[in-house]
Amino acid sequence: MNLEKIFEPKSVAIIGASEKSRKIGHVLVRNFFKSFEGDIYPVNPRYDKILGMKCFDTVKDISGDVDLAVIAIPAKAVPEVIEQCGEKGVKGSIIISGGFAEVGNKELQDEVKQIADKHNLPVIGPNCLGVMDTYSGVDTLFNPRYKMDRPRQGGISFVTQSGAVGAAVMDWAGYKGFGVSKFISYGNALNIDEVDLLDYLKEDETTNVICAYIEGTKRGKELIDKAKDVSCDKPIITIKAGTTEKGSRAVSSHTASLAGSKKVWEAAIKQSGMIKAKGIDEMFDYARAFAEQPLPEGNNVCIITNGGGFGVLETDYCIEHDLNVTEFEEKTKQQLRENFPDYAAVNNPLDLVGDANAERYRVALEACMQDDKVDSLISIILFQTTDLGSEVVEVISEINDKYDKPLIACSAGGEYSVLHMRLLEEAGVPTYNNLISAARSIAGLTYYEDFLNYPVSRPHEIRF
Amino acid sequence: MNLEKIFEPKSVAIIGASEKSRKIGHVLVRNFFKSFEGDIYPVNPRYDKILGMKCFDTVKDISGDVDLAVIAIPAKAVPEVIEQCGEKGVKGSIIISGGFAEVGNKELQDEVKQIADKHNLPVIGPNCLGVMDTYSGVDTLFNPRYKMDRPRQGGISFVTQSGAVGAAVMDWAGYKGFGVSKFISYGNALNIDEVDLLDYLKEDETTNVICAYIEGTKRGKELIDKAKDVSCDKPIITIKAGTTEKGSRAVSSHTASLAGSKKVWEAAIKQSGMIKAKGIDEMFDYARAFAEQPLPEGNNVCIITNGGGFGVLETDYCIEHDLNVTEFEEKTKQQLRENFPDYAAVNNPLDLVGDANAERYRVALEACMQDDKVDSLISIILFQTTDLGSEVVEVISEINDKYDKPLIACSAGGEYSVLHMRLLEEAGVPTYNNLISAARSIAGLTYYEDFLNYPVSRPHEIRF
Numbered sequence: 001m002n003l004e005k006i007f008e009p010k011s012v013a014i015i016g017a018s019e020k021s022r023k024i025g026h027v028l029v030r031n032f033f034k035s036f037e038g039d040i041y042p043v044n045p046r047y048d049k050i051l052g053m054k055c056f057d058t059v060k061d062i063s064g065d066v067d068l069a070v071i072a073i074p075a076k077a078v079p080e081v082i083e084q085c086g087e088k089g090v091k092g093s094i095i096i097s098g099g100f101a102e103v104g105n106k107e108l109q110d111e112v113k114q115i116a117d118k119h120n121l122p123v124i125g126p127n128c129l130g131v132m133d134t135y136s137g138v139d140t141l142f143n144p145r146y147k148m149d150r151p152r153q154g155g156i157s158f159v160t161q162s163g164a165v166g167a168a169v170m171d172w173a174g175y176k177g178f179g180v181s182k183f184i185s186y187g188n189a190l191n192i193d194e195v196d197l198l199d200y201l202k203e204d205e206t207t208n209v210i211c212a213y214i215e216g217t218k219r220g221k222e223l224i225d226k227a228k229d230v231s232c233d234k235p236i237i238t239i240k241a242g243t244t245e246k247g248s249r250a251v252s253s254h255t256a257s258l259a260g261s262k263k264v265w266e267a268a269i270k271q272s273g274m275i276k277a278k279g280i281d282e283m284f285d286y287a288r289a290f291a292e293q294p295l296p297e298g299n300n301v302c303i304i305t306n307g308g309g310f311g312v313l314e315t316d317y318c319i320e321h322d323l324n325v326t327e328f329e330e331k332t333k334q335q336l337r338e339n340f341p342d343y344a345a346v347n348n349p350l351d352l353v354g355d356a357n358a359e360r361y362r363v364a365l366e367a368c369m370q371d372d373k374v375d376s377l378i379s380i381i382l383f384q385t386t387d388l389g390s391e392v393v394e395v396i397s398e399i400n401d402k403y404d405k406p407l408i409a410c411s412a413g414g415e416y417s418v419l420h421m422r423l424l425e426e427a428g429v430p431t432y433n434n435l436i437s438a439a440r441s442i443a444g445l446t447y448y449e450d451f452l453n454y455p456v457s458r459p460h461e462i463r464f
Numbered sequence: 465m466n467l468e469k470i471f472e473p474k475s476v477a478i479i480g481a482s483e484k485s486r487k488i489g490h491v492l493v494r495n496f497f498k499s500f501e502g503d504i505y506p507v508n509p510r511y512d513k514i515l516g517m518k519c520f521d522t523v524k525d526i527s528g529d530v531d532l533a534v535i536a537i538p539a540k541a542v543p544e545v546i547e548q549c550g551e552k553g554v555k556g557s558i559i560i561s562g563g564f565a566e567v568g569n570k571e572l573q574d575e576v577k578q579i580a581d582k583h584n585l586p587v588i589g590p591n592c593l594g595v596m597d598t599y600s601g602v603d604t605l606f607n608p609r610y611k612m613d614r615p616r617q618g619g620i621s622f623v624t625q626s627g628a629v630g631a632a633v634m635d636w637a638g639y640k641g642f643g644v645s646k647f648i649s650y651g652n653a654l655n656i657d658e659v660d661l662l663d664y665l666k667e668d669e670t671t672n673v674i675c676a677y678i679e680g681t682k683r684g685k686e687l688i689d690k691a692k693d694v695s696c697d698k699p700i701i702t703i704k705a706g707t708t709e710k711g712s713r714a715v716s717s718h719t720a721s722l723a724g725s726k727k728v729w730e731a732a733i734k735q736s737g738m739i740k741a742k743g744i745d746e747m748f749d750y751a752r753a754f755a756e757q758p759l760p761e762g763n764n765v766c767i768i769t770n771g772g773g774f775g776v777l778e779t780d781y782c783i784e785h786d787l788n789v790t791e792f793e794e795k796t797k798q799q800l801r802e803n804f805p806d807y808a809a810v811n812n813p814l815d816l817v818g819d820a821n822a823e824r825y826r827v828a829l830e831a832c833m834q835d836d837k838v839d840s841l842i843s844i845i846l847f848q849t850t851d852l853g854s855e856v857v858e859v860i861s862e863i864n865d866k867y868d869k870p871l872i873a874c875s876a877g878g879e880y881s882v883l884h885m886r887l888l889e890e891a892g893v894p895t896y897n898n899l900i901s902a903a904r905s906i907a908g909l910t911y912y913e914d915f916l917n918y919p920v921s922r923p924h925e926i927r928f
Binding site for chain 1: 876
């Protein structure tokens with residue numbers, strides 16, 4: 001089925017629209033009003049107008065074309081509405097409503113599926129948060145807006161079987177300044193599941209990395225085949241929940257999926273080139289690097305820091321992630337020695353020492369970018385020192401734009417540091433708040449480059 | 465040597481005090497002026513007054529007793545000043561100044577050591593950030609204040625060989641609302657090293673958990689013996705930097721310490737009951753739980769959540785950390801069933817579902833606290849939902865005060881969530897922003913309880 005009109009509709013009908021501010025049907029109208037530039041048609045026989053817009057009795061009463069129908073009405077009324085959508089020629093739908101298979105009401109869900117399939121109508125949901133697309137403005141996230149931020153535009157798309165996980169992650173991504181393309185919470189997967197969504201995102205131009213939170217699948221083999229196909233184009237980072245026996249039991253009471261055994265999943269992940277993340281932080285550690293940075297040519301990393309201890313720790317972490325903390329070329333060493341004070345030793349990790357200013361960072365980054373022995377750079381920046389100011393954000397952003405080698409940043413601290421980390425992140429430099437995240441993000445890029453070079457011949461896995 | 469007057473002086477002389485606002489000697493006077501209630505004596509022959517206080521030519525010109533001397537003057541002038549401190553009868557000193565062994569000037573350092581030892585004068589440093597004590601108000605952290613927050617009072621003390629690591633960590637701890645007792649950056653360890661500091665902190669009443677960032681030690685055997693002795697009283701959480709060969713080389717160019725092999729350190733950690741942390745986040749994951757919570761009687765954990773997916777993931781993580789996601793007692797199940805809506809299944813993980821409010825959390829927490837099969841509780845709280853408001857912070861704090869079982873919280877999200885997480889943390893409930901941290905903090909408590917029961921008979925290690 002064609003999902004294009006779900007993500008890029010020109011018009012949307014909101015069925016179950018409401019004037020009451022605490023109702024989901026109200027929040028949905030507001031969301032579209034705020035972010036969507038196409039036509040919005042509220043549908044509810046009880047109202048003539050909602051937020052000043054004409055309100056229709058049914059979707060069939062709308063005179064113009066309707067690309068997308070967003071449905072938030074009691075479960076029992078859904079079959080009739082889906083039938084009306086089919087007759088109207090709606091191209092895609094999102095059923096927010098719960099009350100189907102997840103509470104044992106499988107018959108009702110089957111009835112809806114039959115009608116939707118008959119009309120060739122793709123359905124996201126039911127029982128889901130739906131879709132948010134930062135480019136088209138589609139936004140069905142119905143949580144109160146003051147409690148839930150939205151991320152900026154970017155290249156990460158996130159597919160999730162759990163709505164609550166999705167809401168928390170989007171809120172967090174917005175807060176942190178991470179860039180997102182699409183968010184899809186697909187709930188009970190009526191006639192669109194993770195395999196279809198991977199297929200769609202493969203071709204999606206604004207998506208350059210795919211994240212997936214998966215509890216279980218009904219199409220194991222298709223998922224592996226599709227993942228392998230997509231992985232040769234774009235990286236897929238996967239969290240598999242329910243890998244322990246008790247976790248698996250919790251899955252069946254949560255989404256009624258079959259979790260499958262840990263071994264089967266791990267084999268599937270290795271075969272398909274998907275990148276396994278243990279948790280949500282780790283997933284975004286990788287995703288942000290993929291979304292913003294080129295792939296490295298090899299595993300030779302260079303660590304630049306203004307705090308010696310952080311350089312030592314990061315060296316350990318890089319090596320534990322199969323990265324090589326490389327020697328510099330002779331010309332690099334010479335250049336650094338000429339420009340650095342005597343008390344700053346020229347090694348990798350490169351300690352710019354406590355009185356480093358933005359200019360010293362520039363010299364170091366330029367030299368290391370130009371060093372052929374260096375494949376990727378980790379820039380650790382501690383903002384607590386007297387001599388390092390906001391200028392370093394500009395320096396790092398400029399170097400990042402100028403060269404085609406992966407560069408990430410890492411910092412630690414309180415409000416002053418957090419502000420500057422967010423500025424760096426928004427300037428396109430993935431910025432981590434801990435050293436392990438920074439090391440593994442470079443390891444992720446390196447692993448994936450290796451997979452693309454040898455997709456079939458060997459299994460892959462990131463250690464740690 | 466007696467370190468009491470370093471941490472709890474009644475009077476302090478700041479040698480190298482300055483009127484110039486960017487000088488370390490100025491920041492030091494300001495810090496003490498802001499947080500210290502005892503007598504402050506600026507010392508510098510160039511000034512009559514500093515910040516309105518009388519300034520003395522030398523420490524010997526001060527008529528009252530001087531418990532602590534904080535020294536920030538050029539390295540070459542330090543021996544004379546230490547001699548004067550000795551003659552004056554100063555009880556402790558902190559030498560901030562660099563320019564000693566770390567830049568190859570070992571002779572000068574030895575000279576200072578000889579004088580200090582002659583006068584039985586304990587010295588923190590040289591080449592360090594010094595000490596911050598949230599109870600006594602001693603505070604020699606000389607980074608610009610607007611860039612560096614201070615933590616609130618609490619039970620965690622942090623000993624670090626690296627000043628930059630320490631500064632970033634304290635700044636971060638302040639921002640996050642973590643409670644700290646003492647911070648000690650001891651630099652070149654003239655006559656006070658990590659062994660002496662552990663010894664002091666063992667008896668310190670406001671310290672209930674010790675964190676240590678260690679690059680190397682000159683007293684391996686004493687460190688292990690002392691750590692074992694202290695561990696039977698208070699938990700010690702250790703990050704060892706330089707565990708890889710290249711990391712170890714980086715250590716020698718950073719603090720000129722000998723890093724020692726990874727195997728030796730790991731054996732030492734197991735023997736001594738110290739808890740190994742891979743990174744700073746992990747160190748504080750454990751530390752916060754130890755500082756605020758009692759030890760559990762066993763490894764039976766209960767997971768409460770309003771997002772099913774997070775419950776599934778946390779189940780996996782707990783099991784991977786050797787915790788048991790326990791069955792409930794019959795009476796608990798009954799109580800929960802009576803109070804919960806039909807669509808909320810009574811299992812562990814206990815999913816309160818998306819419409820849970822604070823009251824539902826109260827019912828769940830009370831029931832699980834009273835369940836004899838439950839040794840510890842993880843409360844996952846997603847604030848994005850419509851029905852869950854700020855009241856849940858009070859509910860959880862109240863339950864935490866009422867019962868003597870370990871309770872921690874975990875949340876994820878943006879600004880609204882971050883605010884509430886900080887409120888929970890400051891109310892004494894360790895609150896984690898990711899599920900793995902939450903699981904391992906409970907694992908840390910459980911591990912340590914086990915160590916206390918069998919300190920000699922078996923080696924211990926936390927997995928993951």
